[in-house]
Amino acid sequence: MKKQLFTFLFLTGIFFNANAQISISGTVTDANGNPMNGVTVSVEGTSIGTSTLQNGSFALSGVPSAKSILSFSYISYITQEVTVGNRRVFNIRLRTSQVAIDTVVVIGYGTARKADFTGSATTVNSNIISNESNSTVTRALEGVVPGLQISSIDGQPGLDAGIRLRGVSSTSQNSSNALIVIDGVPSQYPNALSTINPDDIQSITVLKDAVSTAIYGSRGANGVVLVTTKRGRKGPAKISLSTRVGYNYLPKDLQPNLIQDAKDVYEYTWQSIYNSVRYGVNGTSSTNGTYSTNVQNPNMSASDAALFASQHLFDYNGSMTKFSRNWLGNWMLYSVPGATYTPDGTGTTASSSMSGSYLVNTDGKLNPSAKLLYPSNSYADYFFNVPFRQEHNLSASGGSDKMDYFVSLGMLGDPSYITGSNFKRYNVRANVNAQLTKWLKIGENSSFDYRNTQSQATRFGRNPGAASQNVFTWVDFQNPLVPLFARDQNGQIIKNADGTDKVVDNAGLSYSPLGPTSGPISNTNLKELLNQDINRTKSYDMNISGYGTITFLKDFSFTSNLTFMRFTDQTTRYGNMLTGSVKGVGALSLQTSNTNIINTQQLLNWKRDFGKHSVSALLGHEYDQYNTDYLLYTSAYSLINDFTGSGNFTSRYNTGSAPFGSPGAGGDLTAMDSYFGRVKYNYADKYFLEGSVRRDGSSKFRYNNDRWGTFWSVGLGWSISSEDFMKNTSNWLNDLKLRASYGVIGNESGIPYYSGYQIWSYSANYQTSSSGVGIPASFNLSQGALPNTTLTWENTHTFDAGIDFVLWNNRVNGSIDYYNKNTVNSVFAQPLALSLGQSSIIRNDANLVNRGVEIDLKGDIIQNRNFRWNIGINAAHYRTILMKVPTGVENPQLNGKFTGSTDPWSITGGGSTGANVVYLRGEGMDYYNLYLYKYNGVDQATGLPLFQHTVTQADHDNNLFSSAAVGSYVNSTNYSLADRYSFGSALPKWGGGVTTSFYYKNFDLSAVIAYQIGGKFLSVAYANGFYRSGQFADDGNGLSKELLGNTWTPENTSAKFPMVFYRGSGNYTSGATIGSWAYTNMALFSASYFNLKNITLGYKFTNSALHKLSIENLRIYVTAEQPIFIASHSGIDPRMSLVGGMEVGAGYYLPMSSVSAGLDVTF
Amino acid sequence: MKKIKLYIVCALGVAYLFFSGCSKKLDVAPPNNITDQQIKDLLASGDTAKIRLVIGGMANSMPLLFNYSGIPNMGSADVSYYTNQGLDVMRSLEGNDMVLGNQTGLGTLAGSTEYDLGNFQSENDERENAAYWYYAWTIITKANQLLNYLPNNIVANNTFLEGAKASGLVIRAYAYNFLMENYQDAYILGGNTKLGMPIYTTFNPYQPYLARASAADTYKFIKEDLDTAISLLTSAGIGYTISNPSDIDLGVTNFILARVSIVTGDWATAISACNNILSHYPDFMTQVQYGSKNTGTAANPIFDPTQNGFLNNAQDPEVILGFPVGVANTAFVDLMDPFGGSYGGRLTAYKRIDDRLYNMLPNTDYRKDGFQGNTPFGNYTYPQDGTVNTLPSYINFKFASTQGFDGVGIHSDQTTCQYMRSSEVLLMKAEAQAQSGDGSGAENTLNILLAARTRTGATPLTCATYPSMAGMTALQMVELQTRIEMWGERGLEFYNNKRWNIPVDRTGSNDHVNFNTLPVSGMTIQIPENEMNNNPKMVQN
DSSP: OHHHHHHHHHHHTOOOOOOOOEEEEEEEEOTTSOBOSSOEEEETTSSOEEEOOTTSEEEEEEEOOTTOEEEEEOTTBOOEEEEOTTOOEEEEEOOBTTSOTTSEEEETTEEEETTTOOSOEEEEEHHHHHHSOOSSGGGGGTTTSTTEEEEOSSOOTTOOOEEEESSOSSSSGGGOOOEEEETTEEOOOTTGGGGSOGGGEEEEEEEOSHHHHGGGGGGOTTOEEEEEEOOOOSEEEEEEEEEEEEEEEOOGGGSOOBOOSHHHHHHHHHHHHHHHHHHOSTTSSSOTTSSOOSSSSOSSOHHHHHHHHHHTTTTOSSOSSSOOOOTTTTOOOEEOTTOEEEEESOGGGOEEEEESSOSBOTTSSBOTTOEEOSOSOHHHHHHBOOOEEEEEEEEEEEEOSSEEEEEEEEEEEOOOSBTTOEEEEEEEEEEEEEEOSSSEEEEEEEEEEEEEEEOOOOSSTTOOTTOTTOHHHHHHHSOTTOOSBOBOTTSOBOBOTTSSBOBOOSTTOSOOSSSOOOOOSSSOOHHHHHHHOEEEEEEEEEEEEEEEEEEETTTEEEEEEEEEEEEEEEEEEEEOSSSSTTTTTOEEEEEEEEEEEEEEEEEEEEEEEETTEEEEEEEEEEEEEEEEEEEEEEEEEESSTTOOOGGGEEESSOOTTOSSOOOEEEEEEEEEEEEEEEEEEEETTTEEEEEEEEEEEETTSSSGGGSEEEEEEEEEEEEGGGSGGGGGGTTTEEEEEEEEEEEEEEEOTTSOTTTTSOEEEEEEEEOSSSTTSOOEEEEEEEEOSOOOTTOOOEEEEEEEEEEEEEETTTTEEEEEEEEEEEEEEEEEEEEOOGGGSSSEEEEEEEEEEEEEEEEEEEEEEEEOSSEEEEEEEEEEEEEEEEEEOOTTOOBGGGTTBEEEOOOOOOTTSOOOOSSOOOEEEOTTEETTEEEEEOEEEEOTTTSOEEEEEEOOHHHHHTTOSTTSOTTOEEEESOGGGOOEEEEEESSOSEEEEEEEEEEETTEEEEEEEEEEESOEEEOHHIIIIITOTTOOBTTTBOOBGGGTTOBOBTTBTTOSBOOOOTTOSTTTTSSSBSSTTOBBGGGEEEOOEEEEEEEEEEEEEOOHHHHHTTOOEEEEEEEEEEEEEEESSTTOOGGGOSSOSTTOOSSOOOOOEEEEEEEEEEO | OHHHHHHHHHHHHHHHHHHSOOGGGGOOOOTTSEEHHHHHHHHHTOOHHHHHHHHHHHHHHHHHGGGOBOOTTSOTTOHHHHBHHHHHHHHHTTSSSEEESSSTTOTTSTTHHHHTTOSOSSTTOTTTTHHHHHHHHHHHHHHHHHHHTOOHHHHTTOHHHHHHHHHHHHHHHHHHHHHHHHHSOOGGGTGGGSBOOOOOOSOOTTSOOOOOOBHHHHHHHHHHHHHHHHHHHHHHTOOOOTTOTTSOOHHHHHHHHHHHHHHHTOHHHHHHHHHHHHTTOOOOOOTTTSSOOBOSOSSSOOBOGGGOTTTOGGGOTTEEEEEOTTTSOOHHHHHHOTTSSSTTTTTSOOEEEOHHHHTTSOTTBGGGGGBOOSSOOEEEEOTTTOOEEEEOTTBBOTTOOSSOTTSOSSOTTOOOEEEEEHHHHHHHHHHHHHHTTOHHHHHHHHHHHHHHTBOTTSOOOOTTTOGGGTTOOHHHHHHHHHHHHTTTSTTHHHHHHHHHTOOBOOTTOSSOSOOOOBOGGGGSOOOOHHHHHHOTTOOOO
């Protein structure tokens, strides 16, 4: 009955209290003795409470009994709890939570007192997490945890970023992800952190060094991110409501700065025609394969060329005799008084020359009397929106001596600034713990959430490049003159018969005095396509965990738990019948994929103090099974448009031009069985010793003999400040601890699931005579890669030395860590010449070192009655160096070095892959050393780009560069002679962040900044797009505004960019690229950035009227998420890649910013 | 007492949970893939049907390597390099006879690097060069995987296994010849004294790298494979399976042997191999079957692929190797069809004939109907997305299609495909005759083809009456007729130019849009970076 009543109370959230009995009073001061105003004083388990006055005093009556517990709490201060006992006056001194050395930190399979802890870990508390307006908590970690980097290929809301800690411990990014552990259970679901409501998170602890991660054995080498959700605390029911509404947007300064004004487009085109006809070779528009131009001997006078360019602005197409519509596509956005248009060319590519009056005069400038009919670049205006975002959370928590609970509901609607991209999430969570008897405690932690993630409906995942469904293709790469809506002679929008605006989804739909207008970049009605095409994943995430803990024999406790996680993703993809890539057909795919994780742990803990000696030990067993499956249905040829019911689709085995592949099913299964232990010893709180060992068995290895690996660590700590000889420093040095740890940790991420098995693939040739139902005519069987039974665990020998300090009356604290992570047998996909039958063989023979330093400082700068200011600064530096080159990869032609290809991070879908040369690697070299062609400025004789070449003996044999010594560098306009050179590490020199909070009376202002200094980012969008000066407009290419007035001419010889030619010879006149995946350093930018991640201004009401309304706390605030992001160059976001950017394609999706207002109420 | 009991229960519980390890659950075989053990079990079963299924399954993959998509490191969207058909078309663009598009400087058209005679030879061209290397080595790997299972003692006299082994040997020989024709100077123009290819006869990525054998030894190896295959096929009773053009039979084997022989100047073997084939393929496509005909109007053209011998093997009595709809790759038609929704049509990378070659065709030669003349074709609306293009002059109808095989729909890329046909065999024979000094024999052979290509009702053309061949040597006649007959097919012009020492020189053409030149020395491709960087024994050309 009692239980039922309790449950009732719990569910309704209403509690009653007994009558008042005791009156108390007192004052609350800060560490410096200054009185504190507005401190909440409450009696736990009741609704009795008050707040302190300006002089810090308080008085409280009705305290139930001497056993009552008083709680003194204030934001960013450590809450103090005191039992009433016989005292009636309480003078309390609160310490800021910045100085939290006594706090308990969550570690692997348990908790530790920060003071005892000999490892390196950073804890992020819930304030920072809940301040930010993110759909995934991963992004909140950027800049907050020293040594942690995040990266995401795009700005799609609802998808996790990858987390990298202290560099890569393996030779591939994909096997270097940090382990995510949620409430003690490793979550291998690739999008795990986006499933959690950030408001449910109590803390995130990031474990970095051996002694903290070795307990995770073969999964610990990349660091561990421990997420702990909120628990109920003993005390009265606390109901919290937080709500936040605002807008998402794309800041203008983040976008690439492209030529999009019509005036600039025309003038740039004029210049390209002028150059082509005056300096082109053999009547062509540029070099005619000669690597030279006629700059020294122009084809015509400047005035003739200028006149020609003005006359033939729209119909010069590379030939001075045959005219047709050129890259301007006959788009005339101005009316030019007095102009006469003389038609030439034929059919759909007819155009006109101009005479009488020109759009661009012979001085290369727009005719001042031309009148603009309608503006260019209408796609960005239409498709970039400022959508409404909202986030609401409601939670109830509390507890008694025997039971505690936390229940929450959450909702997030986080639409992107582009149409067709959206994220919604609904969460529910219940964490309940009950002490059933003295010796038995049980509990459960369950959550369910529903996520709806709508991504752009492209076929090509998160790096869709030039796909016609990619909005960024249209905004950045389409001819900026093409309007979204067709225009008539007066520049007015042409209407459809039904009165709607007519979309330009084909050529010839708009008026032009010159001839038929060109179509858009793809003959697609993007407006309709974004409304109708679908790429939507509905996800249902269930996470249920239960445990029981028995305490026995005084010092022992034993916990057994079982967790089941299931992540179901149901993806619908649809291509409509009316417009787009499956016009006239209609195509559908339905995919259900499940990730199932079963995890059980048995943990035996023992702890005993012998005088000054304190010993604790843990013995554990864990079994973890990870199982995925998927089922894919695809079909095409529908009857009814915009209807995705499967009955609307007919074909099963022939999806025609449908883009969603063939139906299929599959899945994977891996399992791990582990035994582990940990011992901690503490002598007099001065000397600390800790060790752990873990033995893992993994199903990835086929044979039992190869299956088991042992990993271990030892950590030492010395609290110097506790020594007697340090006593006289205690006035300024509150705490000083040295610590060091060493261990060998493993990693199996790079091992294929079934490495010991040879896999065969079986397929059929289908006959066509059976109505396309797929009856095989014959069968094909083919052998996969040879099995690799020699593979074993990667071992990372990790050393960490750190110093923790607390200074000046606890006002400043910090830590400095040095680490050296040496992976001695890294899994390396050793490239093979394809003539051996495989592109690579995985071997355990690379040796990779990550070494670096981390500095983390926090301080209370100002602490007085009305004004407090604290600041935290962190910085991290590391290098990733290849120490041992795997056998057989040394290339004698590269002096024993070798090349590496793109290394995309494919967590939840990633960048471009391919065997493209991106890095030059060798012993002792930075692992991400970029290897590019080198642009050496403009050749003053020809206006062409100069490429660097290293002279070889073969050159001399062929009478080339005879005057230069073999091995010396020369420049050539002949791009086929260009050589690649090292450009240094892509990794930043320093990265980190700043957190700061100001409190003035009831106002609070906080900010989080992330930064990166140094490093390199090759922008493929620039190299293969925005800097390709001779490809523009109709060619499906946008150009950077930097080119305006900054391309070489005989009059402008100091220009940065080479001479622009109209459709200059392939790619080879721009200097940015010389072929497929062959980019120069022209678009190599610094990866430095400054990111004001979040700034929040709040006000807390302390009106006693609120207390009468049972409102314990009321705060309103405004918050801006990523309002300022400054990169070294416009239009790049170095966070899209941690390895140099080569894997980030063009048409990239920049992340969004937001501004919101919010309200937090606690009852 | 109660407490002690409880402790005992707890201790037992703890012990149970600890020691009931789950190590047996670590035996995880791939849940969704066939593994080697399962294959071994089938082979060890002694059940002939099962063994046939395994070996036959591997052998069935061999002919499909002639019709391959999935070339390593090439994106599937990039059909020009992902499929061997794409590679063939790219080679065709590197010659005199095919024009790409109708405007200069269209660097964005698929194939523009090739057509512009840009940088497709150098070792660091990952697509334009390396795709060919990867394709050939993929074939050799797959063939060696099959041959690993078929040593002589296993094959013994089992006719089924003989046929399977022959298919592996034939495709391997094809691939090695493909490498030689791309990555070395023409054998008869000095390439015979240079290096060939590393010769791998087993699949094992753990084996040491090999150095390049000499060109002579490489061809010795190729011919041995082909000779062995012929005797195996003969022994197995697999002759000329005319009704099934999708298998590796004596026709396919002799075709490769003939090609290898003319490449290496072994004229006698070439003639005998050609004769062997021709005796089984006496018929030629008719005027009706040769290329697509517009059965609609100029404004609303209809080109029916089912009536075109090049797009429907059922209409082509010449086809020796080809594949049916569904199996056939579609990249070729995507790239060639001016009325298709893909590169060759809607995306304006038209494949047009050089007017210099077109003008060599007399009106009585119906092959002239395979091309638009010197006037634009006019506007055509592509049903895929409503694009309207003005199709230019000299576009081809040889591979034109406006509709699907079923007569409806817009999937104009649904066709059969073919890789070997008897007209080419006839031309190879004529070349071998001309090269070996038998000029009149060559002309007689050519006359067979010319008669078959004479417009209905006209007097059969002969070498003597073919106007544009007046004054030519027999070899020049063969060269011209090969260019005409085989226009657009298999990149043959490029490979033959290289052997015949004909540089690319577009001077005098009226419809070429790019006049870059390519000497014959520029037709030898460098060994790609992937091989140079990884195989320490590899030597660059």
